Amino acid sequence: MKWLIVALLLLPNGELNMIHNQEISFSDKKSCINYVLTNGELLQHGINIYLDSLFDNNHEIKISGISCLDEETYNSGKDYDKEKAQMDKLKSVE
Secondary structure, three states, rough: EEEEEEEEEEEOOEEEEEEEEEEEEOOOOHHHHHHHHHHHHHHHHHHOOOOOHHHOOOOOEEEEEEEEEEEEHHHHHHOOOHHHHHHHHHHHHO
């Protein structure tokens, strides 16, 4: 099973959205959690840079949490069309 680092984002409209890091995955949950615990500040900084690059610096999106989730569970709960529409809507507001 493949484990992903996921971030739960609080959008300005109060909705929650989950994103994941496509560059890093782990073969077990323990390794993923250890990585998140060891590199939490670095991960938050990277997520903020990513969000700033998408929405400029005053996007008001807050990182609610960073954790690990298996890829199958992550993908089963995703509605990519809805998520893309949400992100496009946020971009158009900026």
